[in-house]
Amino acid sequence: MHLSFTTLLDLLGTFAFAISGIRLASGKQMDWFGAYIIGLVTAIGGGTLRDLLLDVTPFWMLDAKYFLTTGVALVATLLFKDKLFKWGSTLFLFDTIGLGLFTIVGIIKSVDAGLPVWVCIVMGTITGSVGGVVRDVLLNEVPLIFRKDIYALACVAGGGVYFLCRYFNVPSGITEIVGATAVIVFRLIAVKYHLHLPQLQPINKHT
Amino acid sequence: MHLSFTTLLDLLGTFAFAISGIRLASGKQMDWFGAYIIGLVTAIGGGTLRDLLLDVTPFWMLDAKYFLTTGVALVATLLFKDKLFKWGSTLFLFDTIGLGLFTIVGIIKSVDAGLPVWVCIVMGTITGSVGGVVRDVLLNEVPLIFRKDIYALACVAGGGVYFLCRYFNVPSGITEIVGATAVIVFRLIAVKYHLHLPQLQPINKHT
């Protein structure tokens, strides 16, 4: 029951990340296949880098559901693109849920690998954020997360909450839910109240 | 005899991919070394990502011939650049032969690693396509394969033909030749008849 709930959220997260890639790809004169690849890379890029760094088999090689879910996302985009605008806030919620879940999945995998806390939090952040970075690089844009929003920082903060729960011996199932929820809540609050870090001002360059 | 034929095609493919990188680098105010690196990355990028995902030693670390062939490609470009335009269609053929061969090499490596069919086809496609993607990212352009031509799709289709042959117990040498030929023929037909997938139309963006 717990497993199927996690699987459902995992697929929702994959779907939402894939949609975000496909939407950004649209209007860039890409064909369907190119848009599929961009959606796929957005959904699996972070977890792939994490697994390469952890030296384990990339997760998507063990289960076709991530490729299939991205295919469903492409078909949904083609069929319902006029309604996607209305879905906007729903998709933002999915994307944020995906971010929370992917972050915790990355942390759990790293804890299992026996890594120190700070490396686990880095791995969680990589799992949640890197797909969007690769998407933006392939679309030839400066990655969004460097310029706007609390995004990666929500992963870091949520990771902190996760390990705080562990420190106080909260049962692991609850720790996972609380950690993922923390990521989601931090991001929602940051967006709602337009919280963001200060920009770095231009510096005279020598080179 | 079979081995040396494969080696010849492998080096021709490397040469053609390297030339395609060096040609795209020219006119971007790069020096010779920069052009060499772009050519090298085009030729070995796909196989390197494949080997990282399969967790085996990257192929070019075991044999200097890929670095040397790229060097020959650079010298050839410097010496004969006026004639390169005339070589155009020959080079396109080499590039397509390289695509076919690299795809099958990627599939064989993955079959040997005991991976399921669909993962093998993905690995073949990565082997054939990713070098060109890294080349375009380094040259600060939206990767060509997302915008134009049947390229990665020819790898997928050729991979399907390869496994169809295996399913019917065709001897492995013939299966490999038929698979590589299929990639090549699919690409040539697509280019000759201007076949391409529909473009994804712009979608109103919420974010």
Add this chain to the structure above:
Amino acid sequence: MHLSFTTLLDLLGTFAFAISGIRLASGKQMDWFGAYIIGLVTAIGGGTLRDLLLDVTPFWMLDAKYFLTTGVALVATLLFKDKLFKWGSTLFLFDTIGLGLFTIVGIIKSVDAGLPVWVCIVMGTITGSVGGVVRDVLLNEVPLIFRKDIYALACVAGGGVYFLCRYFNVPSGITEIVGATAVIVFRLIAVKYHLHLPQLQPINKHT
């Protein structure tokens, strides 16, 4: 004593690479966190790719000092940014020292892994150069090293000096210092006398 000297240079190199990333990030409308990530990627990108290729645990997962040093670099930038321009030539020297040290670190790691000489030199060059390439790709610019300066080539030449010393049985500590110094001297000479390779002239393109 030797160890702590190496550690000091390692941290100086990390600091200088991080500063170079943060300086390039400034004025690109990035927030502090984005600038931190760009600095971090500049400092650890090359060694991370090297460790993935060598199939060993990425060095920064074993010691938090690289993340901490990058944090110090960000704070220093925020506090002293008006003075950074004056630091210019000092930072260039740090950056070049970092290049020399990182190159030799990469070579030593590869020699320990039992790789042939030319692969070791490639790994040294990757360790020294790739961080700056990833930085430029993330900032949406054609990587500087493809366009200007003797940079990667200084790594290759310094690597050659390193193995020349080994060939003549120079003690390993001295070999390392001589190799790193060679990289540094090659780069300083190249910059001082404006030495650079010829640019590759535009070629008519067929595709």
